[in-house]
Amino acid sequence: MELDVQTLAAGIDTVWVLLCAALVFFMEAGFAFLEAGFIRAKNSLNIVMKVFMDCTVGILSYWAIGFAVMYGLDKAGLFGTSGFFIQGDFSHLGLRIPVYAFWLFQAAFAVAVASIVSGAVAERMKFAPYIIYSIVTCAIIYPVAGHWIWSADGWLAQLGMKDFAGSAAVHAVGGWSALAAVLVLGPRTGKYNPDGSVNVLPAHNMHLAALGAFILWVGWFGFNPGSALTGLDSNIARIAVTTNLAAAAGGTMGTLYTMFKYGKPDPSMTINGVLAGLVAVTAGTAFVSPAGAVVIGAVAGVLVVLAVPFFDKLKADDPVGAIAVHGVCGSFGALAVGIFAEDGGLLYGGGFHLLEVQALGLLAVSAWAFGVSYLTFYLIKKTVGVRVSADEELEGLDLVEHGIPAYSGNALNQGLDGLPAPDFGVCPAVGEIKQKLAT
Numbered sequence: 073m074e075l076d077v078q079t080l081a082a083g084i085d086t087v088w089v090l091l092c093a094a095l096v097f098f099m100e101a102g103f104a105f106l107e108a109g110f111i112r113a114k115n116s117l118n119i120v121m122k123v124f125m126d127c128t129v130g131i132l133s134y135w136a137i138g139f140a141v142m143y144g145l146d147k148a149g150l151f152g153t154s155g156f157f158i159q160g161d162f163s164h165l166g167l168r169i170p171v172y173a174f175w176l177f178q179a180a181f182a183v184a185v186a187s188i189v190s191g192a193v194a195e196r197m198k199f200a201p202y203i204i205y206s207i208v209t210c211a212i213i214y215p216v217a218g219h220w221i222w223s224a225d226g227w228l229a230q231l232g233m234k235d236f237a238g239s240a241a242v243h244a245v246g247g248w249s250a251l252a253a254v255l256v257l258g259p260r261t262g263k264y265n266p267d268g269s270v271n272v273l274p275a276h277n278m279h280l281a282a283l284g285a286f287i288l289w290v291g292w293f294g295f296n297p298g299s300a301l302t303g304l305d306s307n308i309a310r311i312a313v314t315t316n317l318a319a320a321a322g323g324t325m326g327t328l329y330t331m332f333k334y335g336k337p338d339p340s341m342t343i344n345g346v347l348a349g350l351v352a353v354t355a356g357t358a359f360v361s362p363a364g365a366v367v368i369g370a371v372a373g374v375l376v377v378l379a380v381p382f383f384d385k386l387k388a389d390d391p392v393g394a395i396a397v398h399g400v401c402g403s404f405g406a407l408a409v410g411i412f413a414e415d416g417g418l419l420y421g422g423g424f425h426l427l428e429v430q431a432l433g434l435l436a437v438s439a440w441a442f443g444v445s446y447l448t449f450y451l452i453k454k455t456v457g458v459r460v461s462a463d464e465e466l467e468g469l470d471l472v473e474h475g476i477p478a479y480s481g482n483a484l485n486q487g488l489d490g491l492p493a494p495d496f497g498v499c500p501a502v503g504e505i506k507q508k509l510a511t
Contacts, residue, residue, distance in 0.1 A: 092298025096180035099291035106284030114468025142215035149227030188246030191392035239355030239405030247399020252446035259389030318369030322349020325373030352405035
């Protein structure tokens, strides 16, 4: 079979996008491990199940509704109105790859937004209401913001906003949705004292959290270079380099800053520093120099260390630091494009115009995400309820919501004094058992 150059190029691009889609989707394993490791063992299976819901009902929601809202024929620059269930004409997108390949890549982004929120609501949110939120995120919240920025006719795209792979459209949207969620949900029992002081509810497995972070880091090589939608653009190599440098700078500064501030390097801040650098550079990865990426990542690595205690002061209890990593550093990354972009950035003689556009776009998508998420959680709270009871929270969501523990070898699950393991269900004696174990 003879192939012309155009057909061959389209084939290469299709393979590239499918490979990058697989990398981005594999980031869900990273979210699952990271979040499970950062929380207590008794809730770790529940959080993995929530990430699975993003990958199941979330993907179905994006297939049925979200993709059409995001990339369908434009209505007033606000949302799409065609293409539901990936049906109809998508010629207006001007794709060189099959629409199915494009959809698969975009669907992986959609579920990532939902999984940002899953970590923030860990350890006290009911399972079934989370499914409702995952559907709303993938069908409405993320697609509308994405249409504004990435659809050619979106109102922010028309203004010239630059957000190459989603510091604003993905990460700020997910981060500020997470803030709305935890404000409605309230903090975990025992997290804050009456005087406002904070109790540490320690992570149960930092190795698991670190593995999750490494998986996310690798996945970002699909997230950012894949957003070029072509394997023939030599700039994908530079995008990969700026991505990696920002991650390295973020992790370095997260480590050094905690050494300076607390006297010891904090592993959780090294992990979140790396993620902060990745999140922050995502908007400008194709537009900034390698040196600019290092500066962006380094600033993000400090910002995340400062942001975590700031939200604790607000009693916005976020077990994994999702608000700090994605909300704060995603917002910074969107603004950083207006400063560090080699074409139009403030430091390159472009004046303040691009920075002003970036700020307007960031404010718009953040307000949209926060507002709709707050309303969604508020309505869930007033109808079916959003939070488990105090007794259920004490027992742990793995047993309460799913009937099995994540770790069958736990002392709590083995029983006491050599007796067989108790059949917990919702066990009123669990506090008594925990007290005996503690003594």
